[in-house]
Amino acid sequence: MEAWYIDSSKEDQRLPHHLDPPQYVTNEELARLGVLHWVLDADAYESDPELKQIRKERGYDYEDILQVSPEKLENYETKIKNFYEEHIHTDEEIRYCLDGSGYFDVRDSKDKWIRVWVKKGDLIILPAGCYHRFTLDQSNHIKVMRLFVGSPVWIPYNRPQDDHPIRKDYIDHFLSKELSGN
Numbered sequence: 001m002e003a004w005y006i007d008s009s010k011e012d013q014r015l016p017h018h019l020d021p022p023q024y025v026t027n028e029e030l031a032r033l034g035v036l037h038w039v040l041d042a043d044a045y046e047s048d049p050e051l052k053q054i055r056k057e058r059g060y061d062y063e064d065i066l067q068v069s070p071e072k073l074e075n076y077e078t079k080i081k082n083f084y085e086e087h088i089h090t091d092e093e094i095r096y097c098l099d100g101s102g103y104f105d106v107r108d109s110k111d112k113w114i115r116v117w118v119k120k121g122d123l124i125i126l127p128a129g130c131y132h133r134f135t136l137d138q139s140n141h142i143k144v145m146r147l148f149v150g151s152p153v154w155i156p157y158n159r160p161q162d163d164h165p166i167r168k169d170y171i172d173h174f175l176s177k178e179l180s181g182n
Helices: 027-032 049-058 076-083 165-180
Strands: 002-005 036-039 062-068 093-107 113-119 122-126 132-136 142-148
Touching: 002 027, 027 036, 049 122, 062 076, 062 093, 076 132, 113 122
Parallel strands: none
Antiparallel strands: 002 113, 036 122, 062 142, 093 113, 093 122, 093 132, 093 142
8 A cells, every 4th residue: 555745735636646755654654543454355355254354353244335436426526525524533434445546645643644545455444533534536436345333324523623532532542652752
């Protein structure tokens, strides 16, 4: 999985927005922010034993499939703008890319954006309370499996949410070590 710090350009959000020179971020750095990642066999998702094991270990017992593209998503323009609004959730956000590609942007401990490029086969978990947003890349299409514990809850709490208990938990669990330099 590729990830990098992005510029503050207001150009098309589907562009990579690399800094000059590019500043890449490792999976280990993402893990310190609570962002987890696996590469699975997207063509065999229905029978993949590794996916079954991840689901069992993390309690993901509900799934649905979402396709995001101008042709497949009703009210596409409105929804893609909503996905790109910076927000948190009270639960993990789990996305398994079955086809296409897109970007999840997450904030680091210094409030800078990191762009995570999700492609076919990538399963990504963003922790509850992590500021993030999503957009398509220039392929303009992604098909993802969304996983949940129990009934799906997908309520975005747009920034600012620094006083939200789940945000405070996220800061205590992941960012406080980064901020203190430990």
